[in-house]
Amino acid sequence: MAEGAIPILEMKNAGKTYSQNGRAIEALRGASLRVKKSEFVCLIGASGCGKSTLLRMAAGFEAATQGDVLMWGMPITGPGPSRGMVFQDYGLFPWLNVRDNIGFGPKSRGRTRAEIRETTDRFIELVGLQNFADIYPHQLSGGMKQRVAIARVLANDAEIVLMDEPFGALDAMTRERLQDELVEIWSRTGLTVIFVTHSIEEAIFLADRVVVMSPGPGRIDNEYSIDLPRPRDIASPEFNEWRRLLSSQLHSHHGRKAG
Known part of the structure; x- marks a missing residue:
């Protein structure tokens, strides 16, 4: 430095x-x-x-x-x-699908529907979960859950x-x-x-x-x-x-x- x-x-x-x-x-x-x-x-x-x-x-x-x-x-x-935190136990909201878990931060910060959609699409693609956007956490493998957890942090502008x-x-x-x-x-x-x-x-x-x-x-x-x-x-x-x-x-x- x-x-x-x-x-x-x-x-x-x-x-x-x-x-x-x-x-x-x-x-x-x-x-x-x-x-x-x-x-x-x-x-x-x-x-x-x-x-x-x-x-x-x-x-x-x-x-x-x-x-x-x-x-x-x-x-x-x-x-x-x-500063976004990713834990071993994922910390996903079980009642939200992949898209809504990732979009939770932008939505809670008052982003428009179009901004939330653009952000979630970008990070769903980044972590390779395009085919699982509407799936709920209990239907995902451990590795997929961790991908969602990472994408959720990134979508929140960490x-x-x-x-x-x-x-x-x-x-x-x-x-x-x-x-x-x-x-x-x-x-x-x-x-x-x-x-x-x-x-x-x-x-x-x-x-x-x-x-x-x-x-x-x-x-x-x-x-x-x-x-x-x-x-x-x-x-x-x-x-x-x-x-x-x-x-x-x-x-x-x-x-x-x-x-």
């Missing part, structure tokens, strides 16, 4: 402490992160390392108890359409897409296909993506930059710029070098010898 350029998202020494049964639980400590527009950043780390807390603070669902969380240099004070293990519940083949499709959508739209995953391979395949977090309390340990050309070959020696490096980083957090 150019010196002095304002990042789309910035955390400055951000922390989060919860109160539980009269005890203070520190979930995240001293997180500093700068994300530039159109960057794809993956957060990896063991359970309890604050990945989801960091993501929810970026979304505005949680307020920092220390430090600052900024979008375009302005404090994030709550949820907003510019500048940043925050993804909390969105492919974690899918079978391996569907997961790989959606990884490919997400990279294609990201490259076509210029979106900024912050993506939480437990999978080292998924992080290397997707990210411009991988942020490694460690628990107790959650903190950012290291960041790595992934310099592999796209599309990435998971069988290449270079990919496996990254896999070994990041695996050793994560294993060291558990007190095991790096391998």
Whole structure:
């Protein structure tokens, strides 16, 4: 990032402490992160390392108890359409079909019927669901539901897409296909993506930059710029070098010898 350029998202020494049964639980400590527009950043780390807390603070669902969380240099004070969240459990409205799920945001913001139609058509096509526009969520596969969830965020004019293990519940083949499709959508739209995953391979395949977090309390340990050309070959020696490096980083957090 150019010196002095304002990042789309910035955390400055951000922390989060919860109160539980009269005890203070520190979930995240001293997180500093700068994300530039159109960057794809993956957060990896063991359970309890604050990945989801960091993501929810970026979304505005949680307020920092220390430090600052900024979008375009302005404090994030709550949820907003510019920051869209995609969850593992899809979060679709079961009473709405694919078209109406995707059009929900534009409709609730008072767009005209023609604008809603144009927007939903564009994003239905982007995620390849033209033949399923009138289908309801219970009739869709897990992969299709996740496509709808992504399209719904994009249709709501999101500048940043925050993804909390969105492919974690899918079978391996569907997961790989959606990884490919997400990279294609990201490259076509210029979106900024912050993506939480437990999978080292998924992080290397997707990210411009991988942020490694460690628990107790959650903190950012290291960041790595992934310099592999796209599309990435998971069988290449270079990919496996990254896999070994990041695996050793994560294993060291558990007190095991790096391998």
